[in-house]
Amino acid sequence: xxxxxxxxxxxxxxxxxxxxxxxxxxxxxxxxxxxxxxxxxxxxxxxxxxxxxxxxxxxxxxxxxxxxxxxxxxxxxxxxxxxxxxxxxxxxxxxxxxxxxxxxxxxxxxxxxxxxxxxxxxxxxxxxxxxxxxxxxxxxxxxxxxxxxxxxxxxxxxxxxxxxxxxxxxxxxxxxxxxxxxxxxxxxxxxxxxxxxxxxxxxxxxxxxxxxxxxxxxxxxxxxxxxxxxxxxxxxxxxxxxxxxxxxxxxxxxxxxx
Numbered sequence: 001x002x003x004x005x006x007x008x009x010x011x012x013x014x015x016x017x018x019x020x021x022x023x024x025x026x027x028x029x030x031x032x033x034x035x036x037x038x039x040x041x042x043x044x045x046x047x048x049x050x051x052x053x054x055x056x057x058x059x060x061x062x063x064x065x066x067x068x069x070x071x072x073x074x075x076x077x078x079x080x081x082x083x084x085x086x087x088x089x090x091x092x093x094x095x096x097x098x099x100x101x102x103x104x105x106x107x108x109x110x111x112x113x114x115x116x117x118x119x120x121x122x123x124x125x126x127x128x129x130x131x132x133x134x135x136x137x138x139x140x141x142x143x144x145x146x147x148x149x150x151x152x153x154x155x156x157x158x159x160x161x162x163x164x165x166x167x168x169x170x171x172x173x174x175x176x177x178x179x180x181x182x183x184x185x186x187x188x189x190x191x192x193x194x195x196x197x198x199x200x201x202x203x204x205x206x207x208x209x210x211x212x213x214x215x216x217x218x219x220x221x222x223x224x225x226x227x228x229x230x231x232x233x234x235x236x237x238x239x240x241x242x243x244x245x246x247x248x249x250x251x252x253x254x255x256x257x258x
Contacts, residue, residue, distance in 0.1 A: 001026070001117045010086040015061060019043050020054055024063075025087055027078050029123050030113045030166065032094025033106035034076050042114055072104060089124070094164070109166065109185045118171035122180075128161050131180070 003025055011021035023042050027034045040051050055076065058064035063080040079097075084090045094106075113121075122128045132138045144163070147156035161167070165185060169178040 001113075001119065001121060007087040011083075014063075014083065014086065015057065020057075024058075024078065024083070026113060026117075027110065028084055028087060028089060028092065028094060030094075030121070030164075031106040031110040032078055032092070032096075032098075033103055034078070034110055035074065035107055036076065038107065038110060038114060069100070069104060072107075075103060075107060077103070092124075093162070105185050109164075112183070112185070113166060116168075119168040119181075120171070120178075121166055121168040125160050128167055131167075 003022060007025055008018060008021045011024050012018060016024060019042075020039075023034075023039055026042075036051050036055050037047075039054055040047055043050070045051065055064075055066070058076065058078070059066075061080075061083075063083045064076050064078045066074050066076040068074055077097075079095045081090050081095060084092055084095050122131055129140070129143065132143060133140055140160075143160050145158050145160050146162050147158055149156045166181075166183045168181050168183075170181055
């Protein structure tokens, strides 16, 4: 993960330490939501005044708020547009309010990011579109997109990759043309039915550049034969399933310069 020094400096100017600034950047960029326990793990300190002080600082600056969720505890939301603007990400939807299912999925996603900071991530919608369209040569109409309609007199606004799942290049891949990895996060509500749907739609979108796939599943049990039949013909490519709680990564052979 590469964080520009200017972004860290901008957040430090708001009153955060370097460690706090790095954590805030990662949360703002990839999740929008976090728990104080995740800050504790990131900073490598024990629970106590430093962790509490960080939470109070965020609230005092008007940069974050929190809400209790049954079975989860307190989840903080980094929502301040001026703060996002300091790192050039004022238009990220992470700062907006979301439904409960979305909110509870974000700390799960953030946990993966924090545990895998060695990867090189495509952080923004613009970076993802540029990679697939300019470097891989895929037409925009093949990318996952959602149209937002405003006034009936205006054209709809098209937003790509709205699920905001991480896309990254594995640090272990040292080849001149690294493999891009897609990911999927399941907060645990949709069960196993959501995974075939997500995999199918991903392969349909990127079928022109996928030749193999690897993913770890957020599900504790293997996919049944009935669910496997939900995959379209385009997904009949060599792939293997391994199971890891709550996170799924799909590695493709979509490479730089191919």
